[in-house]
Amino acid sequence: MTQETHDALARHLLRTDGQEDICLATYEVSTGARRITRVLHAVELPRDGERSVHGNATITGSYVLRVAAQAARAGRGLVLLHSHPRGVGWQRLSGLDFEAEQSYAGLTQQITGLPLVGMTLAGDESWSARIWSDATPVGVEAVRRVGTKLVVSWNDALRSLFESEEAQSRTVSAWGEERHRDITRMRILVVGVGSVGLDVVQRLAATGLVEIGVMDHDRIYEVNRDRMIGATRRDVRLRRRKVDVAARLARRAATARDFLVHSHHVNICTPEGRAAALDYDIIFSCVDRPWPRAVLNTLAYADLIPVIDGGIAIDTFDDGAMRSATRRSQTATPGRPCLACTGQIDMSEVALEMGGNLDNPGYIRDARRSPVSGRPNVAALCAAVSGSQLEHFVTLVAHPGGQGVPNALRFTLATHHLEHLPHNSQLYCTTETCTAMGDHRADLIRTDIPWARDQGAPISAGRRWAQNLVDRVVEKLLNV
Ligand SMILES: [Zn+2]
Ligand SMILES: [Zn+2]
CATH class of the missing domain: 3.40.140.10 (Cytidine Deaminase, domain 2)
Known part of the structure; x- marks a missing residue:
């Protein structure tokens, strides 16, 4: 409720x-x-x-x-x-x-x-x-x-209490044993495990969360390696699924004894992706595209699953030098304006993406828009995005000083200026008027998304399975 x-x-x-x-x-x-x-x-x-x-x-x-x-x-x-x-x-x-x-x-x-x-x-x-x-x-x-x-x-009878581990003693001393048990039992999903999501997953696992989900339909390429900390050259050679790399790193960082990580190699904009997301209590939105953000925005209000969103945009001068970087973080939840009302989602871009035109070079040129994929990004700046989203998370679940999550925050790198954006919900916001509508929510889902189909790996599924199994065994043997 x-x-x-x-x-x-x-x-x-x-x-x-x-x-x-x-x-x-x-x-x-x-x-x-x-x-x-x-x-x-x-x-x-x-x-x-x-x-x-x-x-x-x-x-x-x-x-x-x-x-x-x-x-x-x-x-x-x-x-x-x-x-x-x-x-x-x-x-x-x-x-x-x-x-x-x-x-x-x-x-x-x-x-x-x-x-x-x-x-x-x-x-x-x-x-x-x-x-x-x-x-x-x-x-x-x-x-x-x-x-x-x-x-x-x-209900302790159905979701058992997990005793805190010695490895979590500093965490427990930050918010108390009782709150720790409440937090660690929550099921948390990270959608998009690129630069930011990969960091969020590992920190949640280290905090002591018992059950985490990771969702991404993409695989690892060489161009990802300057931002995905922990992904290896071997992961690229095997064209591993991003969710498998995230699951491996999460298991290594986990402090809970019976840690469980669910890998969802699906797109959040499909029926399977959305159904999987509805099993979680909190969702981190670490996606960089408008349509997935819009889908998550609907779940935050219709299904009452808070969505913690973050992102960074880097501007350059014509000569290629950096002009500035703008980082935003925001929790979409009843009581705070949604991602569309704060301008974090441009609904016209959502429509373009749903129509398959957001990455169509001809269309982008004619419409004088800048392409969404391949935007500049720097690993050194990603940590601040995940850090800001994790601050929203801690505020949401631990309520420091009795406070809840703030309105959207925006940090401008060139001037080092942090703003609390004074946004209000729009009068006829279609997302927020669907609050607590559950399956009667606005439908932004498509069964087949041609441009998001899995490109497959350069090796056979059987060999990749065997490689992942070897990794799991090595992890267990080395106890990492
Ligand atoms: Zn009674
Ligand atoms: Zn709204």
Whole structure:
């Protein structure tokens, strides 16, 4: 749910008189490759006479029917929420809770075609939830609260606690054991593992994250080696997939005992790429093209997965000398303007890229545009981009000083000037109006992208597989 939704629910459910309260909400479905998320869409508070508060709060059948019918018309599901004012942490279902939710589960499923979701808000503002399937509550793994901060309530029974390692003691001392356990359980995806993404992945792994995903549809070429720190000449000779190099470097840097890295050799603009991305809690956008950025921008709002974006543009004089470099970093999340509203995405470029014209030399020349691929970049400046994105990450999950992520930041190298860009959301921003819409999000996906097809490796798939296996064995033997 968004922080805004949480605030509205907390105002209703956590009463000043200390009694329990109850209400309904609707949800949208967000379908990933391995995970299905129920996204709270809107709070539907009870009208006069639709609920009574007397120790154990109850609602009337007509209230349930009213909101269920409304949800069904929009293709949404129903959520029944109540509070445990004296509760702390993940709440178990009491006998009375069980009966109350079960009594509405079948009816709700019939009307909306979607299972009832039951949720409990504890007095310490932590959430717990279950999904009713065949009159039985099935536990969920976590409840996420998304705004300028990301706050996750974990179900320890389904996402086990990971004890911190000695190698992480300095990290733990920066934000405490409890926060460390919350952060390291998050699943984080890095989209684009070139210069910046490759650095981000390794630092996340060293921080102690247990599960990381890397996504890139590209392979390594000699021209990448001046920016991809850790990629070798051998990787280029074998034309390795960037995700395999990123996974190898992440495993080497990882401090978590059972570290898991998922390699997604797909384009984020395809159905497979998007479905894989929907399995994660936070996404780093380390892409350098407008269309992938636009796809990620929609997920940040429709599916409530914060997207931490960064990039650098280097300007040169006509004689080739450096004029300046501009670095930007920004978190797209409800409560902050999206990447299109801040000008980080030019939607006309997105349309060009979707039409296959962004890299068409004839078109670019006629339209007097500068090409997107092959822009200048310098390894020495990439670290500041990943550093700035990682600062957004730490702010998002550790909330230093109680603060959440800032508006977009922009640093100009020539003058060494850092600005907090004063952007506001545009009135009719199509991305932000789709907040909490889940699978009803704006669709920017294509099944086949001819100019992004895998060019293949100079060696056979079998030999490359064997080479990767040898690398894994050597890594294990040398314990690197
Ligand atoms: Zn209860
Ligand atoms: Zn916007």
